[in-house]
Amino acid sequence: MSTTTPTRPSTEAEAPASQGSGDGRMLRLGAVGGDWLDRRVSGAGLLRFMGRKIFPDHWSFMFGEVALYSFVVLLISGTYLTMFFVPSMDEVVYNGIYAPLQGAHVSKAYESTLHISFEVKGGLLFRQMHHWSCLVFMVAIFVHMFRVFFTGAFRKPRELNWLVGFALMVLGMVAGFTGYSLPDDVLSGNGLRVVDGLMKGIPIVGTYISMLLFGGEFPGHDIIPRFFTIHILLVPAAILGLIAIHMVMLVLHKHTQYPGPGRTERNVVGFPVFPVYAAKAGGFFFLVFGIITLISATTAINAIWIYGPYDPSPVSAGSQPDWYMLWTDGGLRLIPGWEFTIFGYTVSLNILLPIVVYGGLLVFLALYPFIEQWVTGDDREHHLLDLPYNAPVRTGIGVAWLSEYLILAMAATNDLIALKLRLSINDLTWTFRIAFFLAPIIVFYVTKRLCIAMQRQKRDLALHGEETSKVVRMEDGQMLEIHEPLNEFDRWVLVQHDDYRPLKAGKGVSSLRAAATSFFFKDRVAPVAPSELREALEHAGHERHRIDELTGGDYTTPDARRH
Amino acid sequence: MSEHVNENPESPRSSGTVSTVAPKEGGGFPNPGLPPHVHRQADENPRAEKRAERMVAGLFLLSVLGTVVFIASYFVFTPMGTNLLGEPGTLHAVRWSNLFTGVGLAVAVFFIGAAAVHWAKTLMPDEEWVEERHHIEGSDETREVAAGIITDGLDESGIARRPVIVTAMIAALTALPIAVLAPLSTFGPLPGSKLHHTFWKKGLRITRDTDGTPIKASEVAMNSIFHVMPEGLTEDLEDYLEERAKAATVLIRIDPELGQNQDSLDNGYQGILAFSKICTHVGCPVALYEQQTHHMLCPCHQSTFDVTDGAKVIFGPAHRPLPQLPIEVDAEGYLVAGGDFPEPIGPSFWDLHKDK
Numbered sequence: 001m002s003t004t005t006p007t008r009p010s011t012e013a014e015a016p017a018s019q020g021s022g023d024g025r026m027l028r029l030g031a032v033g034g035d036w037l038d039r040r041v042s043g044a045g046l047l048r049f050m051g052r053k054i055f056p057d058h059w060s061f062m063f064g065e066v067a068l069y070s071f072v073v074l075l076i077s078g079t080y081l082t083m084f085f086v087p088s089m090d091e092v093v094y095n096g097i098y099a100p101l102q103g104a105h106v107s108k109a110y111e112s113t114l115h116i117s118f119e120v121k122g123g124l125l126f127r128q129m130h131h132w133s134c135l136v137f138m139v140a141i142f143v144h145m146f147r148v149f150f151t152g153a154f155r156k157p158r159e160l161n162w163l164v165g166f167a168l169m170v171l172g173m174v175a176g177f178t179g180y181s182l183p184d185d186v187l188s189g190n191g192l193r194v195v196d197g198l199m200k201g202i203p204i205v206g207t208y209i210s211m212l213l214f215g216g217e218f219p220g221h222d223i224i225p226r227f228f229t230i231h232i233l234l235v236p237a238a239i240l241g242l243i244a245i246h247m248v249m250l251v252l253h254k255h256t257q258y259p260g261p262g263r264t265e266r267n268v269v270g271f272p273v274f275p276v277y278a279a280k281a282g283g284f285f286f287l288v289f290g291i292i293t294l295i296s297a298t299t300a301i302n303a304i305w306i307y308g309p310y311d312p313s314p315v316s317a318g319s320q321p322d323w324y325m326l327w328t329d330g331g332l333r334l335i336p337g338w339e340f341t342i343f344g345y346t347v348s349l350n351i352l353l354p355i356v357v358y359g360g361l362l363v364f365l366a367l368y369p370f371i372e373q374w375v376t377g378d379d380r381e382h383h384l385l386d387l388p389y390n391a392p393v394r395t396g397i398g399v400a401w402l403s404e405y406l407i408l409a410m411a412a413t414n415d416l417i418a419l420k421l422r423l424s425i426n427d428l429t430w431t432f433r434i435a436f437f438l439a440p441i442i443v444f445y446v447t448k449r450l451c452i453a454m455q456r457q458k459r460d461l462a463l464h465g466e467e468t469s470k471v472v473r474m475e476d477g478q479m480l481e482i483h484e485p486l487n488e489f490d491r492w493v494l495v496q497h498d499d500y501r502p503l504k505a506g507k508g509v510s511s512l513r514a515a516a517t518s519f520f521f522k523d524r525v526a527p528v529a530p531s532e533l534r535e536a537l538e539h540a541g542h543e544r545h546r547i548d549e550l551t552g553g554d555y556t557t558p559d560a561r562r563h
Numbered sequence: 564m565s566e567h568v569n570e571n572p573e574s575p576r577s578s579g580t581v582s583t584v585a586p587k588e589g590g591g592f593p594n595p596g597l598p599p600h601v602h603r604q605a606d607e608n609p610r611a612e613k614r615a616e617r618m619v620a621g622l623f624l625l626s627v628l629g630t631v632v633f634i635a636s637y638f639v640f641t642p643m644g645t646n647l648l649g650e651p652g653t654l655h656a657v658r659w660s661n662l663f664t665g666v667g668l669a670v671a672v673f674f675i676g677a678a679a680v681h682w683a684k685t686l687m688p689d690e691e692w693v694e695e696r697h698h699i700e701g702s703d704e705t706r707e708v709a710a711g712i713i714t715d716g717l718d719e720s721g722i723a724r725r726p727v728i729v730t731a732m733i734a735a736l737t738a739l740p741i742a743v744l745a746p747l748s749t750f751g752p753l754p755g756s757k758l759h760h761t762f763w764k765k766g767l768r769i770t771r772d773t774d775g776t777p778i779k780a781s782e783v784a785m786n787s788i789f790h791v792m793p794e795g796l797t798e799d800l801e802d803y804l805e806e807r808a809k810a811a812t813v814l815i816r817i818d819p820e821l822g823q824n825q826d827s828l829d830n831g832y833q834g835i836l837a838f839s840k841i842c843t844h845v846g847c848p849v850a851l852y853e854q855q856t857h858h859m860l861c862p863c864h865q866s867t868f869d870v871t872d873g874a875k876v877i878f879g880p881a882h883r884p885l886p887q888l889p890i891e892v893d894a895e896g897y898l899v900a901g902g903d904f905p906e907p908i909g910p911s912f913w914d915l916h917k918d919k
């Protein structure tokens with residue numbers, strides 16, 4: 001592994017080692033402690049390697065951190081909950097302090113959740129923190145994933161880390177689903193019942209899987225203890241392990257950076273881990289923790305005493321899962337009642353097709369880096385990020401994927417939307433069904449066009465500079481606007497990116513790949529070439545000369561001059 | 564020179580696929596290098612520096628205040644006791660306790676973060692450093708040694724020379740995972756005929772779900788809906804919830820004139836029809852009944868069933884009609900089941916139509 005020490009900015013004067021005596025004591029203490037550790041675990045080597053590692057700074061790099069920190073909050077609050085939660089479906093008669101439910105037959109899981117909420121000091125706060133941090137965790141993972149997508153940070157050498165991140169997203173959903181199934185209230189029970197129905201729809205083995213999972217017929221007595229083990233042991237352990245791999249790879253690859261003057265494919269420009277990054281990132285953990293706590297102190301979530309204990313018979317109108325699971329419900333609502341019988345056996349397309357669609361969306365996302373690499377054939381390492389508008393087709397695909405996700409999620413709330421907007425559910429469902437097929441195509445096209453328009457505009461800016469809105473009319477009647485050329489630092493960001501071209505089939509290029517490269521790059525806007533800039537500057541120079549001759553270098557308006 | 568090279572580190576061992584990357588004219592533009600650094604106030608003005616220092620210290624102290632509030636309110640506001648408005652009722656007390664401990668904790672943690680970030684932003688160096696990157700892949704020498712370890716190791720193991728061992732090893736490694744099926748099978752019983760039957764039997768009285776009382780045909784008013792369970796399905800049963808999950812039924816009376824399905828009317832009693840309440844899509848309880856249209860709507864994915872037409876699906880993802888429970892009237896005039904549902908209730912499954 002590399003041992004080169006990064007270069008500190010040259011302009012900085014060496015600071016004196018210590019100023020006051022207090023300062024000196026602090027430094028000495030650090031030295032003694034460091035020496036002790038070094039002699040036992042070679043702390044010095046680790047510190048030399050990590051201590052001054054450089055991390056680039058950008059607001060969009062924050063989302064991964066939010067995910068990490070909210071996971072820590074999940075661990076802390078979840079551990080507190082395990083001290084009081086009873087993962088059992090045995091029935092008891094509720095006689096706690098919540099009057100409306102006294103005398104009701106409930107499971108121990110439900111009873112203990114009420115106990116945590118009403119009788120354990122700080123219990124409600126920790127429950128709400130656990131649930132809120134879960135929502136924040138999933139939002140952060142999602143936004144982080146799409147930051148990586150839209151900036152092309154998944155390109156070589158980071159494809160594997162993309163897959164690790166993808167697995168974390170899926171595990172997050174599993175964690176969330178198993179978590180909100182634990183309190184055994186009406187909502188969580190209905191969620192489980194839908195899972196039972198989905199499993200039964202799987203051909204041949206469906207009913208067996210359902211019986212194995214529930215330990216018999218739904219709901220049985222086993223599902224909550226089983227989910228408990230999955231929720232507090234298996235999934236968190238897997239998440240922790242994957243986070244560790246994610247971080248090790250991050251250090252190995254070093255973070256990507258946005259293009260900018262002085263930033264190249266072969267360097268990292270940013271702040272050293274110690275002290276600046278440690279203070280910022282460590283501080284940021286407390287900020288995230290504090291904000292989640294504040295939300296939990298003021299905003300109720302999952303008030304299971306209102307839903308009531310689970311019973312298979314009562315209805316709850318409008319049952320929606322947590323937001324990150326919504327999309328998995330949307331397809332179930334949009335699919336028509338397709339089911340057929342073959343040799344007397346039943347095949348439930350109304351269950352299988354949505355599952356195939358969900359799987360397809362996820363698999364496409366997971367494999368996207370490999371698909372794009374196959375198209376571009378680009379074998380180089382990429383450490384400078386793409387600005388999303390410089391990759392119009394990728395950006396279009398990403399936004400189209402999001403639109404599909406959003407349509408599914410909205411379809412899962414069609415009853416609420418219908419109620420709010422006073423629409424018929426049937427019309428709304430039909431609208432979503434059509435949108436499911438049309439929206440991604442339209443969204444893709446519009447996004448791509450917008451990116452290309454931005455590329456053109458940036459290209460003009462690089463060539464001709466900033467418009468000053470000062471217009472001069474020449475003697476021949478021609479109107480010329482005075483442009484202020486960009487300085488080379490600002491211009492650099494607009495001209496540094498790579499150019500990709502479609503390939504022709506033949507000579508080692510299959511016709512499929514040729515078509516794919518054409519889909520990706522046929523409408524490309526070529527980046528400014530040095531010769532073009534030279535020409536543009538020359539032209540601007542001539543124009544400027546003519547204007548100067550006419551105005552004598554005085555650009556104030558004739559009106560202003562008269563005063 | 565190396566500082567201003569902007570090209571991607573081309574892998575020395577390129578895969579040889581034709582690439583779409585276009586070469587840059589004249590190698591592209593030269594990278595202008597880092598722009599000149601602009602100093603912050605606190606770097607140049609000792610007063611601004613002092614101010615920033617006081618600010619950071621102040622933020623840390625706010626956190627201490629938050630901790631004090633947290634600890635104090637943890638003991639002052641017991642969930643069952645203190646509530647500032649003096650209102651009765653547990654929920655209010657819980658809310659106060661939650662609010663004060665929560666805000667205290669939030670302040671305690673948030674301001675540690677605010678202080679640290681402010682410290683880093685105003686007082687720690689804000690000039691960017693530059694670190695060189697290196698190829699991820701090992702040097703030629705390293706790769707050669709690594710490849711050597713693999714070939715030598717494989718050779719020493721003799722794997723290529725001993726096909727018998729290899730075959731046996733593959734057999735062992737394939738057989739073992741199958742063993743997983745054995746413990747897995749104890750996770751639950753086989754379905755058997757369980758999914759094909761419910762608690763309903765011929766002659767069982769139909770009782771109200773709420774209080775278990777039987778229902779006389781004369782009590783069922785036109786267009787009313789009853790949520791019902793079989794008599795004898797009580798809380799002391801071993802598999803009470805499992806049976807409820809299958810037996811849940813609704814009773815609806817329609818004007819027989821409106822009926823479009825003679826079979827369905829024949830299975831009812833003077834327009835009183837009983838349908839399974841478990842949706843044939845994925846199993847939510849279906850029981851939003853629209854009296855004007857005689858439709859039943861499932862709240863989960865909006866499957867809509869027409870009660871006048873044998874609970875046929877008229878919209879949504881469900882396919883099968885809700886199974887109908889045949890009903891009769893006993894000697895005392897109470898409604899009873901004429902038998903079990905004719906086919907499995909709830910979500911469809913593979914061998915649904917096989918008799919068991």
Ligand code: HEM
Nearest residue numbers: 075078079081082085131134175176179180182232236302
């Ligand atoms: C991996 C990330 C995790 C996620 C996304 C997650 C999510 C959830 C959710 C949404 C709930 C329902 C809470 C509610 O009642 O509103 C829940 C409950 C619970 N979680 Fe987690 N959790 C995670 C990790 C953990 C960990 C690490 C533990 C313990 C070590 C834990 C312990 C519990 C317990 C005991 C409950 C049930 C108590 C209750 O519902 O009040 N969780 N979880």
Ligand code: FES
Nearest residue numbers: 842844845861864
């Ligand atoms: S469960 Fe009734 S429509 Fe899906």
